Amino acid sequence: MIGPMLFRRADLDAIFAGKVTTAFRRWKRPTVKVGGTLRTALGLVAIDAIEVIAPEALTDADAAAANYPSLAALRAMFDSQEGTCYRITLHPGGPDPRNALQQNDALSAGDLEAITAKLARLDAQVERPWTAAVLALIEAYPGVVSTDLAARLGQDRAAFKERVRKLKALGLTLSLDVGYRLSPRGVAVLKRR
Numbered sequence: 001m002i003g004p005m006l007f008r009r010a011d012l013d014a015i016f017a018g019k020v021t022t023a024f025r026r027w028k029r030p031t032v033k034v035g036g037t038l039r040t041a042l043g044l045v046a047i048d049a050i051e052v053i054a055p056e057a058l059t060d061a062d063a064a065a066a067n068y069p070s071l072a073a074l075r076a077m078f079d080s081q082e083g084t085c086y087r088i089t090l091h092p093g094g095p096d097p098r099n100a101l102q103q104n105d106a107l108s109a110g111d112l113e114a115i116t117a118k119l120a121r122l123d124a125q126v127e128r129p130w131t132a133a134v135l136a137l138i139e140a141y142p143g144v145v146s147t148d149l150a151a152r153l154g155q156d157r158a159a160f161k162e163r164v165r166k167l168k169a170l171g172l173t174l175s176l177d178v179g180y181r182l183s184p185r186g187v188a189v190l191k192r193r
């Protein structure tokens with residue numbers, strides 16, 4: 001999986017409803033690759049094709065396929081970005097595998113050992129271990145905005161959010177509209193560590 005390729009919520013809804021099969025971006029170099037998938041709030045988006053396209057070659061059908069209200073709106077998007085113009089053909093790629101992982105709290109001794117080893121590797125990459133502190137903080141303050149959580153640990157918000165994303169990749173946390181909470185798997189790990 002690769003990224004970042006961000007979608008507006010309306011575009012994601014249309015992609016997962018099967019109404020949108022194309023996206024357009026202007027990049028210095030593509031941030032997705034053919035055959036890859038992209039994690040989104042609604043699940044995985046699969047990348048079928050990427051091709052360079054000249055903005056003047058775009059059509060009304062291109063705009064409609066990418067959920068733009070008009071060809072002028074699609075061209076205006078290109079005007080606001082820098083780099084080469086690309087057409088990305090895509091389709092829904094299924095549920096995010098982290099969803100099932102997050103719900104799996106029936107951890108064997110081997111599962112717990114593997115997760116503990118991954119957390120130890122994350123801790124070893126920095127001067128001070130952080131994984132246990134972040135998990136405990138999220139458990140104590142579910143639904144609290146990341147700015148407040150980061151301040152409680154004396155961390156920069158962006159760095160804190162990156163750390164939480166690493167825990168989410170292991171299936172240990174869930175993102176809420178505001179803040180986070182431990183997943184069932186995260187609760188099990190924290191209790192058994």
